[in-house]
Amino acid sequence: MMMKQQAREGTARSFMWLLIFAGLFGLATQFFTGLESMALFAGIPALATLVTTSKIFDEREQKLLDLAYSTAFQWLGILLFFFFAAYELLKALDLGRSLIQFANLHWIGLVFSLMLLLLGLAGLPLFRKLPDR
């Protein structure tokens, strides 16, 4: 049982790294034609594993995970609002057509990958390793 407990200590932190990796990978794949769907293939299993595995988290870890979700979604909302404003401004000024076209084609992958990245970045400092004393 002790081994199980010790093995569990780093689980949440490992998941945060996994989400960061999946997010960065997903963002990168948006720039390679034909590989865009890889963002979903990498991100969905990462997210699904986190959701199912988090059931074994204890109450402190659950609370930290909730905090990570809330922080990540607040930042996602702010960033999407900012990007949408920039998108509308560029459209109105008839600037950056290729950028607008890119956003139109890849917004699902971009938003999904950004969500994973923010969730990982919000959770990583929360699940930091605590000392013994």
Place this chain on the structure above:
Amino acid sequence: VVLTRSFEEAVLPELRNNLKTFRFMNGHMTQQALADRLSVTRQTIYAIEKGLFNPSVKLALLIARTFNVSVEEIFFLEGE
């Protein structure tokens, strides 16, 4: 950066505890040993002792039961 603070953090007095003292009074029990008995991680015990995490009523009761004392003997509000 966390944008929101909970009502608990903003308004209520801090929760303090004597958990470390009780661990040592009970045969120098380690954080890991207590964590194993409560089915939580050692880091959770550390976080409770340092005041980084307030346990639920359920966990507080389980901790008190482990040491055969009342919850108030282990947990108390700052200034009391």
